[in-house]
Amino acid sequence: xPQSNNPERDNQKFSLRGINHLALVCKDMQRTVDFYxxxxxxxxxxxxxxxxxxxxxxxxDIGNGDSLAFFWFPGAPEAQQxxxxxxTETFFNPKAELTTAHAxxxxxxxxxxxxxxEEYRERLVEAGVRVTPIINHDNSPSxxxxxxxxxxxxxxxxxxxxxxxxxEFAAWTTVFxxxxxxxxxxxxxxxxxxxxxxxxxxxxxxxxxx
Numbered sequence: 255x256p257q258s259n260n261p262e263r264d265n266q267k268f269s270l271r272g273i274n275h276l277a278l279v280c281k282d283m284q285r286t287v288d289f290y291x292x293x294x295x296x297x298x299x300x301x302x303x304x305x306x307x308x309x310x311x312x313x314x315d316i317g318n319g320d321s322l323a324f325f326w327f328p329g330a331p332e333a334q335q336x337x338x339x340x341x342t343e344t345f346f347n348p349k350a351e352l353t354t355a356h357a358x359x360x361x362x363x364x365x366x367x368x369x370x371x372e373e374y375r376e377r378l379v380e381a382g383v384r385v386t387p388i389i390n391h392d393n394s395p396s397x398x399x400x401x402x403x404x405x406x407x408x409x410x411x412x413x414x415x416x417x418x419x420x421x422e423f424a425a426w427t428t429v430f431x432x433x434x435x436x437x438x439x440x441x442x443x444x445x446x447x448x449x450x451x452x453x454x455x456x457x458x459x460x461x462x463x464x
Contacts, residue, residue: 275321283326285416290314293381335418342418361420368425371409385413
């Protein structure tokens with residue numbers, strides 16, 4: 255489903271056609287192939303052994319002419335959950351922590367049909383993948399609902415790959431218009447104000463006994 259129904263909001267500088275590929279880093283390429291091709295069904299379409307023992311570079315077809323790529327570097331540092339990606343354990347807690355470092359790729363969302371979400375979640379569970387409930391994002395104060403309503407703009411469920419990369423199956427359920435862009439972009443100096451709002455919110459929840 256298109257994200258906008260107004261041609262005047264199209265990119266006027268570059269005729270971009272979507273994502274050519276995203277390039278991530280894995281610890282074990284065979285394990286990565288087993289997950290992305292074996293569990294998620296993505297065809298492996300190109301493989302490279304990099305020159306001079308630098309490692310490997312593999313590409314998976316994710317549909318719509320787009321690709322997901324992985325590097326394997328033999329000397330790469332270990333992953334830092336909670337820094338380069340959300341922590342796999344705290345994410346599944348009721349008070350999930352989504353924050354990651356500047357310049358990190360927080361998660362990758364794959365586009366699916368809204369009506370396929372329940373079936374796809376069952377498939378992931380059957381494959382042994384730990385996955386969140388289906389979350390319906392809307393413009394309510396909490397911005398989430400367990401029910402799919404007319405206010406829902408995207409349906410989501412989240413899970414991790416073997417390296418702790420956060421993945422999402424996401425389904426648009428509406429077409430955006432100018433009213434959906436209504437917030438002033440934050441600047442670095444706004445961080446203190448936002449953090450104070452977070453602290454106040456946590457204190458209020460604690461005081462209520464939740």
